[in-house]
Each structure stands twice: as structure tokens, then as C-alpha cells.
Amino acid sequence: MKNHGMCLQNNDRELELEFRYNSSSFFRKSLRKLWQTIINYLVAHQELKVWQKMDRHGNIYWQAYDPVTGKSFMSGSESDMRAWIEQIYR
Incomplete structure (x- = not known):
């Protein structure tokens, strides 16, 4: 019985x-x-955060905000948006 008790204590540890x-x-x-x-x-x-929005007339435009510089940009053209992003990171 003592051996079982020791074995049980070892298992507990x-x-x-x-x-x-x-x-x-x-x-x-x-x-x-x-x-x-x-x-x-x-x-x-x-x-950099970039998203598309739609005005009340159904026109889609782009908006962007760079929290590091605090600058934002809005354009109806995706190519203008790309140009602005490239300018920010030069």
C-alpha cells in the first residue's frame, strides 16, 4: 500500500x-x-487609407487619407489617385 501511496504522490507532483x-x-x-x-x-x-464613395447622383469617386502626413485627397479618377499616392511616397 505504501508503494501505491508513493506512486500516487509522484503522479500528483x-x-x-x-x-x-x-x-x-x-x-x-x-x-x-x-x-x-x-x-x-x-x-x-x-x-494609407483609400476608399471609393458614391455621391447622391450615383457618381463614383475616390478618397484617400494618409495618417502619417495628415494629408487627404479626393478625385473622380483612379489614375489621379494613383499619382497622388506615388507623390506621397516619393
Whole structure:
């Protein structure tokens, strides 16, 4: 019986160590995921944003905003939009 008791105690210790390792690993993974989310948020708020809109007459036009420079641009022409973007990044 004593041997079974010792064996059970050893198993309990192994389970306890395994639990500590798993919870530590979970904590590291959670922390890494949180950090990546923060980085993605910060980077996304510095990227050039370009979108299409439609006025009340059904005309489609382009708008862009660069949060780094604070500049914005609006045009009915996609080629004008491309030219403005190229000018910003030169």
C-alpha cells in the first residue's frame, strides 16, 4: 500500500508540474497574442487609407487619407489617385 501511496504522490507532483508548465505556456501565448494585437492596431492606424464613395447622383469617386502626413485627397479618377499616392511616397 505504501508503494501505491508513493506512486500516487509522484503522479500528483507530475500533474502539478504539468499544470504549471501548461498554464505558463498559456500565459506566454496569451501575452504574445495581446502584443501582436497591439502592434497590428498601431500599424493599421499608420497605413494609407483609400476608399471609393458614391455621391447622391450615383457618381463614383475616390478618397484617400494618409495618417502619417495628415494629408487627404479626393478625385473622380483612379489614375489621379494613383499619382497622388506615388507623390506621397516619393
